[in-house]
Amino acid sequence: MTILLAAGFCGCTSFRQQTAEAVAVLSPTQGNSAQGTVYFSRSGDGVRIDGEIAGLRPGRHGIHIHENGDCSAPDAASAGGHYNPTGMPHGPSYAVQRHIGDLGNIEADASGIAKFSVFDHAARIDGPNSIIGHAVVVHADPDDLKTQPAGNAGKRIACGVVQKK
Ligand code: CU
Numbered sequence: 001m002t003i004l005l006a007a008g009f010c011g012c013t014s015f016r017q018q019t020a021e022a023v024a025v026l027s028p029t030q031g032n033s034a035q036g037t038v039y040f041s042r043s044g045d046g047v048r049i050d051g052e053i054a055g056l057r058p059g060r061h062g063i064h065i066h067e068n069g070d071c072s073a074p075d076a077a078s079a080g081g082h083y084n085p086t087g088m089p090h091g092p093s094y095a096v097q098r099h100i101g102d103l104g105n106i107e108a109d110a111s112g113i114a115k116f117s118v119f120d121h122a123a124r125i126d127g128p129n130s131i132i133g134h135a136v137v138v139h140a141d142p143d144d145l146k147t148q149p150a151g152n153a154g155k156r157i158a159c160g161v162v163q164k165k
């Protein structure tokens with residue numbers, strides 16, 4: 001009983017932050033305040049993604065992995081389009097036909113913080129669909145999961161390159 005309680009308080013997310021294979025530290029783009037960290041861990045056939053982003057407007061925000069590991073432009077346009085090594089259309093994270101970078105949305109609470117822990121079936125740490133060296137981008141607006149080529153998610157408010165730990 002004591003052990004179970006301790007495990008509950010410890011939390012799987014913080015454990016995975018320590019054991020994750022890759023991490024992206026996101027910085028705000030010019031004129032924005034969103035920032036945070038996203039961790040990537042191998043999990044079964046895919047990747048477990050744990051993250052916390054602060055400085056967001058409450059509500060949903062699109063989050064993707066973009067092609068270029070380059071967040072240097074003030075508006076993060078340098079990150080390019082969605083990471084799409086398989087030549088698929090834009091789609092929801094649960095779809096088979098989607099960009100590898102289509103992670104869907106995160107939801108910020110009333111204090112502007114989004115904490116998330118999701119399994120992603122398409123992203124990989126290694127191989128041809130590896131996300132290493134590409135950029136995580138958080139957007140001002142929700143991804144509608146259907147508009148081509150990028151879900152109409154609006155401006156890029158935070159950006160960080162995925163790096164092996
Ligand atoms: Cu994006």
Ligand code: ZN
Nearest residue numbers: 082090099102
């Ligand atoms: Zn996409």
